[in-house]
Amino acid sequence: MKIGVFDSGVGGLTVMAALLRHVPAADYVYLGDTARLPYGSKSQATIARYAVSSARFLAEEGAEFLVIACNTASALALDAIKDAVRVPVLGVIETGANAALAHSQTQDALVIATDATVQSHAYERACAERGLRALEKACPLLVPLVEEGWIEHPVTLEVLRIYLSELMDEAVAKNLNADTLVLGCTHYPLLRSQIQRAIPDLRVIDSAEATAMQVAAALGDRAGGGAGLRRFYATDSVDKFRRLGSRFLGEEIAGVELVDLGG
Structure with a gap:
């Protein structure tokens, strides 16, 4: 099982840290849309466009279950995300x-x-x-x-x-x-x-712990079967993401890949 985790920045890594405790056998791919944060200052239409492009990226990376760890995207774009991808989606x-x-x-x-x-x-x-x-x-x-x-x-x-x-x-x-x-x-x-x-x-x-527990309950026996692989993507400032993100994840992030999702 590969789980995709999305946030506009590094905060969602607290959700991923909880997921690693509750669903340790899964593979993970995390995307921080750092080039376009903060989402909170944008219109709902813009937030939905950003969130949908991020969700599609994670789905294309093979994510079989998406966790929207961004409160703003969960509040304003969850329905749009669910309509855009063909995998289960859970918001915080x-x-x-x-x-x-x-x-x-x-x-x-x-x-x-x-x-x-x-x-x-x-x-x-x-x-x-x-x-x-x-x-x-x-x-x-x-x-x-x-x-x-x-x-x-x-x-x-x-x-x-x-x-x-x-x-x-x-x-x-x-x-x-x-x-x-x-x-x-x-x-x-x-x-x-x-x-x-x-x-x-x-x-x-x-909310991070609650989300991880509900993901574990939703996946049940399907939660296992991964190799414990983790990939991290950011749309800007990958070095800053790695340094700051390690604090949120509670462990060192070895590498972060830069991805361009457009405007």
């Missing part, structure tokens, strides 16, 4: 909402994500479809702090404290009895322990 938003449903006792959930994901209200809709109420909070400073490597930096911890305090106040104001927090950005799993310490009474849902 649906998996995060499924995990929230499985773990919440109060049926009220909180979500932290990027501006673009929050503005799409994709988590709110996905949770509502499952009978959950969700309150979303944009945390735009967290991505650059994580990419800077400031995981335990006092600045990061203070920014987290402010965001989470505001979110909890908003939940109280809206009469939500939330017991679950969904990490709605693939960068945020690197901050999971810090987030859990800040809100010890809430169950933290790691």
Whole structure:
């Protein structure tokens, strides 16, 4: 089995790291569309065009199952991707909402994500479809702090404290009895322990881990049979992708191939 993983950058490597733990016998091909990020500042039509071209590339590389590890693409282009390729496709938003449903006792959930994901209200809709109420909070400073490597930096911890305090106040104001927090950005799993310490009474849902578990469940016996091969592609800045991506993957990335997907 060959699994394709797509993101606009390196954040999706947290999903791939979780996949390697839960589906270790598969082959993997990862694409970071670094030349065209950030997706969040683009129109839905443009995001769909970019995401579809990336998904088709992975399918042409032999991927038999696609994981859309980009929250923005999952929110705004998942249907277009599913229409464009003939392999199963799973997005991180649906998996995060499924995990929230499985773990919440109060049926009220909180979500932290990027501006673009929050503005799409994709988590709110996905949770509502499952009978959950969700309150979303944009945390735009967290991505650059994580990419800077400031995981335990006092600045990061203070920014987290402010965001989470505001979110909890908003939940109280809206009469939500939330017991679950969904990490709605693939960068945020690197901050999971810090987030859990800040809100010890809430169950933290790691969207990367939830996605990997659902891929493993969906594939079942078909998950094996690979040789454990891994290939990494980026559409720009392959050296930066390799250096930064190794931190997200949790292990050294030996090489990244440059690919041109056009405009």
